[in-house]
Amino acid sequence: MKLTALSIKKDFPRAGRTSNFFTAVRETDFELCSGQMIVITxxxxxxxxxxxxxxxxxxxxxxxxxxxxxxxxxxxGDRALSMLRNRFIGLIPQSNTALNSLTVLENVVLPTVLYSPAEPPCERAQALLAQLGLGLMPGEKPGALSGGELRRLCVARALISQPGLVLADEPTAGLDDENTLSVLSLLRKSADDGAGVLVVTHEKEAERFADSVFTMNAGLLSR
Ligand SMILES: Nc1ncnc2c1ncn2[C@@H]1O[C@H](COP(=O)(O)OP(=O)(O)O)[C@@H](O)[C@H]1O
Ligand SMILES: [Mg+2]
Known part of the structure; x- marks a missing residue:
């Protein structure tokens, strides 16, 4: 599986200034392949x-x-794009998201049941939760979790489908050293098992898990 960006850039409109847009990401080429873990700091x-x-x-x-x-x-189109994302991309969003009407376990298996009638992989979910120190919490509601516990729920949910690509935005934000290590080790293991993994972070510790490290500076990506 290969994710390629060709000369992508992003401008945001900026009201009431001299220049009427702001370039958040300057023209960038990027490639992420199976088995590879890239860290962008x-x-x-x-x-x-x-x-x-x-x-x-x-x-x-x-x-x-x-x-x-x-x-x-x-x-x-929207639906095709949603299905493609669901099938191939495990996303850890920068802000924690979870559905409070579902339990922790149900949130974790959610990506596997959205477009598929298959039985949810509850054993795998439980194993992931245990590896992330949430082994005793499958029946809790997300609202009862601390910020760090919620973060780890998002990690388990991103990995549940064994996606071909894992895109992680500050996956260790708000975690202590021990949990930071378990999350980074799990992401490394996903890459070793064949996923392409991208981690963006300001956590220096992440760099030693990476095959390559890039730096983002004022919208410019460099080695
Ligand atoms: N939706 C948006 N509208 C306008 N500006 C935005 C938007 N999203 C991000 N930005 C701006 O783009 C820049 C980069 O933001 P972001 O990508 O979130 O940075 P990082 O993740 O490295 O902290 C920031 O200056 C931010 O304010
Ligand atoms: Mg950010």
């Missing part, structure tokens, strides 16, 4: 999330293309 506001969201099929670039195994992601 950079200061807050440098454009990391904007880049990741464009790669994830969530934010249309102002110019350029995102290709998933050759398919032009933004040429697809």
């Amino acid at each position: 950079g200061r807050s506001g440098s454009g990391k999330s904007t880049l990741l969201n464009m790669l994830a099929g969530l934010l249309k670039p102002s110019a350029g293309k995102v290709l998933l195994d050759g398919t032009d992601v933004y040429s697809l």
